[in-house]
Structures are given as C-alpha cells and as structure tokens.
Amino acid sequence: MLYGITWxxxxxxxxxxxxxxxxxxxxTIPDKGYSISKPLGIICLSLATWLLSISEIIPATEIATILFFxxxxxxxxxxxxxxxxxxxxxxKNNWRIISLTELTFLLTYLIFFCIxxxxxxxxxxxxxxDxxxxxxxxxxxxxxxxDPWFHGDTISYYYFGYWIFGTLSKISLIPTVATYNLSLVAIPAMTASSIFALTSIFLKF
Known part of the structure; x- marks a missing residue:
C-alpha cells in the first residue's frame, strides 16, 4: 500500500x-496540457537520463536519476x-476540466491498483x-x-518502455518487483485521463 502511495x-x-x-x-489547448503532463514529464525525465548515460556523459545511477528529478x-x-x-x-479558468481529468486518473489508478x-x-x-x-x-x-539471457551482451530489443519505469524505480527507491505491478497501474491511469481530456476537448464538454 505504501509503495502505491509513493508511486x-x-x-x-x-x-x-x-x-x-x-x-x-x-x-492554446483547453486544458493547457494538464492531461498529458504526467506521461510527458516521465518520458522527458527518462529520455534525459538515457541520452546522457548512453552518450557516456552522466551514468544513470540512482543518485544521478534522483538529481534529475x-x-x-x-x-x-x-x-x-x-x-x-x-x-x-x-x-481558475480551467478548474473543471483539470479536476475531472485528475479524478479520472485517480479513479483508474485505484481500480487497477486493486486489481x-x-x-x-x-x-x-x-x-x-517483461x-x-x-x-x-x-x-x-x-x-x-x-541481456538477461545472453551474458555480456546488451538487449537487442526495444527497451525504452522498460527504461521509463526503471527510471521511476530509481527515483522512488521502490524495488522492481513492486514497480512492475505499479507500472501496470500507472499506464492505464494516464491513458484514461488523457483520453478523457482529449474527448472532452473535441466534444467541448
């Protein structure tokens, strides 16, 4: 439960x-980007740590990742x-769509957390x-x-999605056995809130 709250x-x-x-x-967007701010921020943070570490400028240690945060x-x-x-x-001007977007996120998070x-x-x-x-x-x-199956070699597979949640694991200091499941909670929650806001914008809700 504590891990879920921290996450x-x-x-x-x-x-x-x-x-x-x-x-x-x-x-110019009705919700001023609030609905996509969570995934956007997580992606930007992860991309920064990945680019700097793969360029051998700053290693993606826990301390470095927390400093980025x-x-x-x-x-x-x-x-x-x-x-x-x-x-x-x-x-003040956009409190309604911001509140409803956040409520959608929290409700979806709670549902998938329970699951x-x-x-x-x-x-x-x-x-x-995974x-x-x-x-x-x-x-x-x-x-x-x-590569977990080929000692000494790197993963020859698209892995940035795993890197994203590995980055959050480093920042939160939560063990991956927990963040794996918490990732499966965060993804639908962020997706649901983004879809809700996008639908509201198009329908002028």
Missing part, C-alpha cells in the same frame, strides 16, 4: 512540475514563481520477460541494459 505521489509531482514548465507551450522540480519552482499569476489564472494488489503475480505470458527487462533497465547505468 502515485511521484507521478503527481512529475506531472505538475511538467505542467508548470510546459504551460506556455500548450497555452530534483532538477525538474527546481525548474518548475523557478518558472512557477515567475509566472505565479498566470498559473493561478489558468487553474494488481489482488493478483500481483508475475508468472504468465510475457510477464517474466520483468527481466525491467530489472535490466533499472540496474544498468550505461543506457544499454544487459
């Missing part, structure tokens, strides 16, 4: 920080402080392979996860 808070912090940073870019928060605080009046006005809580097994179909790739992505610091 949720991490996603919320990343999402809100990204919302503040990209506010001016998405100013702190850097995101600091940038958000600076921009938010400078544009605090604009931010307040945006939230994974009742059935946390990682033991069928491609789950063992778990192995997640572990490899979370353990590497070079940007190239080691």
């Amino acid at each position: 949720l808070l991490l996603i919320e912090v990343v999402g809100f920080a990204t919302f503040v940073i990209f506010l001016s870019i998405f100013r 702190i850097g995101l928060i600091i940038c958000s605080l600076i921009i938010g402080t400078i544009r605090v009046n604009t931010l307040k006005q945006v939230v 994974r809580y009742l059935d946390p097994g990682i033991n069928h179909t491609e789950q063992p392979m 778990f192995a790739f997640l572990n490899a992505s979370a353990r590497t610091i070079t940007g190239q996860p080691l």
Whole structure:
C-alpha cells in the first residue's frame, strides 16, 4: 500500500512540475496540457537520463536519476514563481476540466491498483520477460541494459518502455518487483485521463 502511495505521489509531482514548465507551450489547448503532463514529464525525465548515460556523459545511477528529478522540480519552482499569476489564472479558468481529468486518473489508478494488489503475480505470458527487462533497465547505468539471457551482451530489443519505469524505480527507491505491478497501474491511469481530456476537448464538454 505504501509503495502505491509513493508511486502515485511521484507521478503527481512529475506531472505538475511538467505542467508548470510546459504551460506556455500548450497555452492554446483547453486544458493547457494538464492531461498529458504526467506521461510527458516521465518520458522527458527518462529520455534525459538515457541520452546522457548512453552518450557516456552522466551514468544513470540512482543518485544521478534522483538529481534529475530534483532538477525538474527546481525548474518548475523557478518558472512557477515567475509566472505565479498566470498559473493561478489558468487553474481558475480551467478548474473543471483539470479536476475531472485528475479524478479520472485517480479513479483508474485505484481500480487497477486493486486489481494488481489482488493478483500481483508475475508468472504468465510475457510477464517474466517483461520483468527481466525491467530489472535490466533499472540496474544498468550505461543506457544499454544487459541481456538477461545472453551474458555480456546488451538487449537487442526495444527497451525504452522498460527504461521509463526503471527510471521511476530509481527515483522512488521502490524495488522492481513492486514497480512492475505499479507500472501496470500507472499506464492505464494516464491513458484514461488523457483520453478523457482529449474527448472532452473535441466534444467541448
């Protein structure tokens, strides 16, 4: 349960920080980009750690990854402080769609959290392979996860999705046996909230 709350808070912090940073870019969108701020922030954070580590500039250690996260928060605080009046006005004018989008995210998160809580097994179909790739992505610091079946070689498979949640695992310090299931909670929650907001925008709800 504690892992689920920690994971949720991490996603919320990343999402809100990204919302503040990209506010001016998405100013023409009705929800000002709030609905996509969570996945966008997570992807940007993961992409930064991957690019710098694979370029051998900064290794993707837990400390480095956490520092990237702190850097995101600091940038958000600076921009938010400078544009605090604009931010307040945006939230005031768009509180309805922002609130409903967030409610959709939280409800979906809760539903899938309960599902994974009742059935946390990682033991069928491609789950063992997914778990192995997640572990490899979370353990590497070079940007190239080691192949769990071919010692000494790197994964010759698209692995960035695993890298994304490996990055969140490093930031949250939650073991991958838990973040595997929490990833399966976060994905549908972010998808549902994004689809809801997109539908609302098109239907002018």
